[in-house]
Amino acid sequence: MSLHLPSEIVVERVLPTIRVCLAGELANREMTQQEVAEHIGVSQAAVSKYISGDVAVEERIEDHPLTAETVTRIAEGFASGHMDGYEALDELLALVRAFEDRGPVCELHEEAMPSLAGLGCDLCVRGTDERLAAERETLTDVRTAARILATAPGMATYVPNVGTNVGSALPGANDVSEVAAIPGRIYAVDGRVEIPANPEFGASRHVATVVLAAMAQDDGLRGAVNIATDDALLSTARARGLDPMEFDAEYDDRNQRLLDRFASRDAVPRVIYHSGAFGIEPITYVLGETAEDAARLAVSLLETVQEAE
Numbered sequence: 001m002s003l004h005l006p007s008e009i010v011v012e013r014v015l016p017t018i019r020v021c022l023a024g025e026l027a028n029r030e031m032t033q034q035e036v037a038e039h040i041g042v043s044q045a046a047v048s049k050y051i052s053g054d055v056a057v058e059e060r061i062e063d064h065p066l067t068a069e070t071v072t073r074i075a076e077g078f079a080s081g082h083m084d085g086y087e088a089l090d091e092l093l094a095l096v097r098a099f100e101d102r103g104p105v106c107e108l109h110e111e112a113m114p115s116l117a118g119l120g121c122d123l124c125v126r127g128t129d130e131r132l133a134a135e136r137e138t139l140t141d142v143r144t145a146a147r148i149l150a151t152a153p154g155m156a157t158y159v160p161n162v163g164t165n166v167g168s169a170l171p172g173a174n175d176v177s178e179v180a181a182i183p184g185r186i187y188a189v190d191g192r193v194e195i196p197a198n199p200e201f202g203a204s205r206h207v208a209t210v211v212l213a214a215m216a217q218d219d220g221l222r223g224a225v226n227i228a229t230d231d232a233l234l235s236t237a238r239a240r241g242l243d244p245m246e247f248d249a250e251y252d253d254r255n256q257r258l259l260d261r262f263a264s265r266d267a268v269p270r271v272i273y274h275s276g277a278f279g280i281e282p283i284t285y286v287l288g289e290t291a292e293d294a295a296r297l298a299v300s301l302l303e304t305v306q307e308a309e
Contacts, residue, residue, distance in 0.1 A: 004112040006124050009105050010096055017061040018071065018092065023050035025075035039078050039085075060104040070095045082147055086198050090140060100124035134170050135180075135201070141168040142180045142199035145225065145291035149186065150195055152299040154306055156188035158227040160281050163187050167207035168199075168291035169215060169222040177201055179208035206251075210272070210285045213258035218268045223291035225298045229273045229282035232305045237271045240301075249274035249282070270297060 019040055026036045033047045040047075049055050061067055070091050077083020099105040101124065110116045145166040149155050158164075163185030170178045181204035184196045202208075207224050214221040227233075237244045247261050248254075262268050268287065276282035286301070288294030 006105055006109050009108045013058045014061050017057040020050045020055055020057050021071045023047050025071050027051050029079040066095055066098055087143055138168045138170055138180050139199050141291045142166055145295035146182055146195045148295040150193040155193050156191050159188035160228040162281050164227055165204045165207045166225045166291045167204055167211050169211045176205055176208040179211050181207050209255050213255050214268045214287055216259055217262040220289055221268055221287050223288040223294040225286045225294045226283050227298055229284045233301050236301050236304045242271050243269055244271040244273055245269040247272055247274050249277040249280045
């Protein structure tokens, strides 16, 4: 029996096809061949061949709808400046994993090793470490939420002087180290929102404190975004029936005080806020089932305020 690793299929047939597709998408966005080469990590001469069609591709990969969706997201992200290499790599890895889970990589692998046909082989996905998968999903959640905030019109005006952050907790989290956030926080610079780094676990004690307190009462709420407290936004939240909850701004024993406040209510509110204190800027937290959920709610509230102005 001839042995062929799935990774050989990915390297020899999947990745070259994806590079060709991505080169074409980036070129369509008026990038020079050198710019395309720098983004996808190949030479300018290779890009020229990709664009001219002088490279063989695997049609099952090229024509797959997941390829088109992933390539478009990456191309749009690179062209707009809202996606870096790390995020693009995460997108590509997700695509490859999908193809390895009874997808076209399996078909190609069975063709290379006919003895696998009909066995229902699942070597590529068997034994996945659930904890690592959860961590990867949580970090991706924070990256997605941060991009939502960064691209929302007018969001820069809601970034506090101390910065904004977005947090997402692992299922069952009970410690700050199990909540992912953006290191150094998210800041507004010249009217735009800047994300300084990729998410890490344990990167924001304040957001994590709020998320962990909310989870203690409702383990379905694992995401949060903090923005500047604004009367118009709070009024909008009340008009939607979200019933914002005010809490004490002081940091000492904040976790316990939040636990007590949440326990006194029928449900954890999606919007909580404080009006500041000496040396503490007024901050509002928007909660959600995920960080993406929280970010979308925050942006939705902001849009309603802007429409009313």
